[in-house]
Amino acid sequence: MNTLLTSGAMRRIRAIATAELRLLVRNRTAMFTALVLPLITVGGLSAIGFGENGDLPLGALVVTMLAAFTLLYVVYYNLVSAYVGRREDLVLKRLRVGELTDAEILAGTALPSVVVAVAQIVFTAIVAAIAFGLDVPVNAALAVLAVLAGVVMFVLLAAASTAFTRNVEMAQVSTLPVVFLCMASLIFSGGVTAPENIPDTAQAVVRFIPLSPVVDLVGLGLTGQTSDGDTVGFAASWGEAAQPAAIAVAWIVLGLWALRRWFRWEPRT
Amino acid sequence: MADVVEVTDVRRSYGGYEAVRGVTFSVARGELFALLGTNGAGKTSTLEVVEGLARPGAGRVRVLGHDPYAQRPAVRARIGIMLQQGGFPADLTVTETAAMWAGTLTAPRPVAEALELVDLSGRAAVTVKQLSGGERGRLDLALAVLGRPEVLFLDEPTTGLDPESRRNTWALVRSLLDDGVTVLLTTHYLDEAEELADRLAIMHEGRIVRAGTVAEVVASQPATVSFALPSAMAVAELPELAGTLVVDDGRRVEVHTDTMQTTLTELLLWARDRGVELDELSARPASLEQAFLAVASSSAGQAGDDRDLEVVA
Numbered sequence: 001m002n003t004l005l006t007s008g009a010m011r012r013i014r015a016i017a018t019a020e021l022r023l024l025v026r027n028r029t030a031m032f033t034a035l036v037l038p039l040i041t042v043g044g045l046s047a048i049g050f051g052e053n054g055d056l057p058l059g060a061l062v063v064t065m066l067a068a069f070t071l072l073y074v075v076y077y078n079l080v081s082a083y084v085g086r087r088e089d090l091v092l093k094r095l096r097v098g099e100l101t102d103a104e105i106l107a108g109t110a111l112p113s114v115v116v117a118v119a120q121i122v123f124t125a126i127v128a129a130i131a132f133g134l135d136v137p138v139n140a141a142l143a144v145l146a147v148l149a150g151v152v153m154f155v156l157l158a159a160a161s162t163a164f165t166r167n168v169e170m171a172q173v174s175t176l177p178v179v180f181l182c183m184a185s186l187i188f189s190g191g192v193t194a195p196e197n198i199p200d201t202a203q204a205v206v207r208f209i210p211l212s213p214v215v216d217l218v219g220l221g222l223t224g225q226t227s228d229g230d231t232v233g234f235a236a237s238w239g240e241a242a243q244p245a246a247i248a249v250a251w252i253v254l255g256l257w258a259l260r261r262w263f264r265w266e267p268r269t
Numbered sequence: 270m271a272d273v274v275e276v277t278d279v280r281r282s283y284g285g286y287e288a289v290r291g292v293t294f295s296v297a298r299g300e301l302f303a304l305l306g307t308n309g310a311g312k313t314s315t316l317e318v319v320e321g322l323a324r325p326g327a328g329r330v331r332v333l334g335h336d337p338y339a340q341r342p343a344v345r346a347r348i349g350i351m352l353q354q355g356g357f358p359a360d361l362t363v364t365e366t367a368a369m370w371a372g373t374l375t376a377p378r379p380v381a382e383a384l385e386l387v388d389l390s391g392r393a394a395v396t397v398k399q400l401s402g403g404e405r406g407r408l409d410l411a412l413a414v415l416g417r418p419e420v421l422f423l424d425e426p427t428t429g430l431d432p433e434s435r436r437n438t439w440a441l442v443r444s445l446l447d448d449g450v451t452v453l454l455t456t457h458y459l460d461e462a463e464e465l466a467d468r469l470a471i472m473h474e475g476r477i478v479r480a481g482t483v484a485e486v487v488a489s490q491p492a493t494v495s496f497a498l499p500s501a502m503a504v505a506e507l508p509e510l511a512g513t514l515v516v517d518d519g520r521r522v523e524v525h526t527d528t529m530q531t532t533l534t535e536l537l538l539w540a541r542d543r544g545v546e547l548d549e550l551s552a553r554p555a556s557l558e559q560a561f562l563a564v565a566s567s568s569a570g571q572a573g574d575d576r577d578l579e580v581v582a
Contacts, residue, residue, distance in 0.1 A: 008375070015372020019361060026360045086358070094356030097322065098373050099345045099416075 012100050016108025020082065024112050030078055034116045038069040042124075051192040055229055059132035060222040061192065066124040067218050068186050068211055071150045072179055074117040079110055079158035081171045088167055093266040102265075110155045121147055135223070139237040143221030149248045150214035156255025157210060163262035182211035189215045195229045203227075210251045213244035220244075273298045273420055273451045274319060279328035281314050288314040290475035291328070296468075301442070301452040303462040306472035307565050312455040313353065313424055315472070319453065320350050320422050332420060346375045349418030353425055355405045359398035363389055363408055366397060367415065374416040383411045386441055388434070402429040410438065414445065421445060423454040427461060439464055459557045473564050483557055490555035490563060492529035494536065496547040498522050508539040521549070529554065 024030050042065045045051070051061045086092050086109060095105045128134050137143055157178060165174040188198050188206040192215075195203075206212055207227065216227050224231045226240045274296035281289040289311045296302040304312045318325045321337030321344060330336065335343045357366050364380060371377040384390050387407040392400065400408065406429055413421060426442070427435045442452060442465055456462055462469050463483055470480040479486045491512065498504065498520040507514070512526025526532040533552050540547050 012373045015369050018372070019358065019365060019369035022365060023358055023360055089358060090352075090354050090356030091358055092356075094352060095373075097320065097345075097350040097352060098370065099342070099375060100373050101342075 009101070009104055012104050013108040013111065016095070016100070016105060017111035020109050021112040023082075024078075024116075030081065033078055034074045034113065035120075037073050038066055038120060039124075041069045041073075042066045053194040053197070054189070054192040055195070055225045056192065056219055056223060057132070057135070059128040059134035060219060060225075062128045062132065063121070063125050063134070063222060064215055064218045065186065065192075067121045067147055067150070068182065068215055070117045070120050071147075071154045071211065071214065072182055074113055074120065075110075075151055075154040076158050076161075076178060077171065077175050078113045079155060080161045080165055080175050081168050082109055082113065083159055083162045084165045084171055085168045087162065087264065088267050090266060096265055106155075106159060106259075110158075114151050114155065117151065118147065137222045138224035138232070139221045139234050139241075141221070142237055142241055143218045146214050146217030146221060146244075146248075149217075149245070149252070150211070153210055153214075153248060153251050153255060156252060156259055159263055160255055160258035163258070163264065166268070178210070181209050185209040185211040186215060189219070189227065195227075207244070208247055213248040213251075216244040217241055217248075271298055272296065273300075273333055274302070274453055275329070275331040276315070276319060277329040279315065279318055279325045279330060281311075281318055281323065281326045287326075288475055289318070289325075292472070292475075292477055293328075294470055294477060294480060296451055296453055298451050299446065299449050300467045301446055301454065301465050303466035303469040304453070304455040304472055305457065305459070305462050305469055305561060306455075307457065310472040311475040312472055314475075316422060316424055316453070316455055320348070321345070346416070347418060348420045348422065349413035349416055351409045351413035351421075351423045351426055353428070355397070355409050357397045357405070357408065360396055362394050362396050363400070364393045366408065367411060370412045371415055376417060377415050378417055380415070383415045386414060387411045388437055403431055403434050406430055407434065407438070410441070414441075418450065420451045420453070423452065425455055425457070427456070427458065435461075459561055463557050471561060471564050473567070478564050478567075479560060486560050487555045487557055490560045491525040491527050492552065492554045493523055493525055493559075494529065494532055494552045495521060495523040496536075496550040499545050499547070502545070508535060510535055 024034065042062060045065060046062065051065070054061065056064060083092075083106075092105060096102070100108075125134070161174060161178065165171050185206050186192055188202045189212065207216070219225050220232075220237055220240055224233060224237055226232060227244075232240055272295040276292060276294050279289055279292045280287065292311070292315055294302065304315060306312045317323045319330055319332065319337065321332070321341050324338045330338070332344050333347055337344045361369070363384065367380045367383060371380050381390065381393075384393055387410050389404065389407050389411060392404060397405065397408070406426070410423070410426060413423065423442070427438050430438060439461070446452060454465070466483060468480070468482050469486065470477045471486065472478070479489065494512075498507075498516065500520075504516050504522075507522070510524050510526070511528050511532050512524045515523045515525070524532055524536075529552055536547070539545075
């Protein structure tokens with residue numbers, strides 16, 4: 001985990017990622033989940049007017065929602081399936097007999113999904129900017145960092161979730177707790193629902209859900225909207241970011257700890 | 270010659286069960302060392318510790334001078350490992366699988382060369398899920414040799430292979446030995462050990478019970494002289510022969526002897542003097558199989574297999 005990304009490490013990660021990309025492209029279910037599901041989810045929610053009472057303008061709303069669903073489906077759900085599938089096929093065990101480090105195996109397996117997710121978010125941001133007239137972001141760096149932190153967080157959560165996922169089929173069920181929690185995070189986010197309609201207790205609890213810091217920070221970075229409904233400028237946005245960022249870091253640390261403690265490299269015998 | 274693999278008093282437990290109970294052996298550079306044993310004897314458990322896949326419960330392991338578990342990066346680039354079960358993604362082709370593995374190695378052979386070595390060139394474009402069990406085994410072997418290893422660990426390399434593939438695998442292992450590669454393999458095929466091993470150890474219930482060259486291990490067992498007792502003759506009429514005489518109900522006589530030549534000479538001289546025709550006469554030296562079975566049967570509490578035999582001398 002603590003090795004630098006040497007050229008050898010990059011080469012090894014690329015080898016695994018290339019193979020994993022081939023597997024992703026050959027798996028229709030995974031391709032559908034990765035390419036279509038986030039788009040139709042966001043399209044469907046927009047069609048029923050989801051979020052139109054919130055603080056975020058339509059363009060930013062669409063980008064935020066798509067970032068959220070992409071992290072959930074493409075990174076989290078897909079990777080739980082991929083890690084469990086490779087574990088049950090003894091691929092992880094096989095990879096561990098070579099020169100790869102554990103971190104390289106996990107990173108290489110995650111890379112194609114991560115690239116697809118990031119590409120989709122960028123693509124949506126561009127489309128949203130053209131279609132809905134996305135304003136110039138208040139703090140673009142913050143939005144980008146939020147997406148990257150979200151990627152790391154959900155890769156780790158996916159790896160940790162394999163501990164209670166016996167096979168690929170079970171991933172459809174075992175990922176539901178995290179997915180439902182994150183839906184709640186989206187519903188009770190100030191950017192999506194009018195803040196006055198959110199119970200205080202819900203707001204207090206929801207900000208600690210893994211997806212919340214990402215939603216808050218992407219919204220904040222794009223529009224300067226805080227979760228309390230205020231609007232801030234570039235300089236103040238960093239200060240507003242502190243609390244969600246701390247929650248994101250806490251989830252990353254927790255994910256690493258869970259990974260080290262519970263991740264299994266071969267099927268239960 | 271320096272020992273490439275040193276295993277000293279290694280133990281390994283699963284829960285309360287001790288699968289490896291104090292195993293010690295070493296493998297010199299360029300040598301092929303075989304771990305033989307019945308299923309559950311502890312061969313794979315031992316091998317996994319030597320490969321650095323697991324930490325031993327007690328004892329010391331050195332591969333190329335390093336601890337293979339704690340100093341994994343120092344060891345892995347110089348060894349090749351073939352596992353018992355493949356572990357390949359089902360939807361990749363043979364070439365894609367080998368190319369993926371090659372991409373993770375420091376100094377790999379060309380992929381085509383590795384596939385050629387195991388006769389898989391003709392199946393290069395086929396997905397792994399369409400391969401037969403034997404072909405998967407060969408793919409596993411190709412990956413194990415892909416990194417030009419100095420030390421090769423093979424866990425039952427020919428299990429499930431057809432006879433021709435077995436021969437080819439043996440030929441490949443021999444050519445690697447000629448190139449100076451050190452090999453540690455497990456097998457439950459005795460002919461494989463006889464064919465390939467410079468030295469071997471027979472494991473039983475987590476311990477090494479016999480070790481040495483094939484000749485040394487076999488030397489602990491008696492040779493067998495056998496013949497059919499002539500019909501009109503009683504056992505008591507047979508001459509005094511060096512060794513242990515056993516007669517079964519079907520009037521077949523076996524003499525287990527450490528001095529085959531003397532026993533045989535006495536028997537043949539007696540037969541000539543008495544004008545006796547000895548049907549089905551055979552004399553065979555001890556085999557590895559015999560040594561192995563002696564070890565395997567020593568466990569279950571049935572000492573020997575002399576249930577219906579009459580011991581005379």
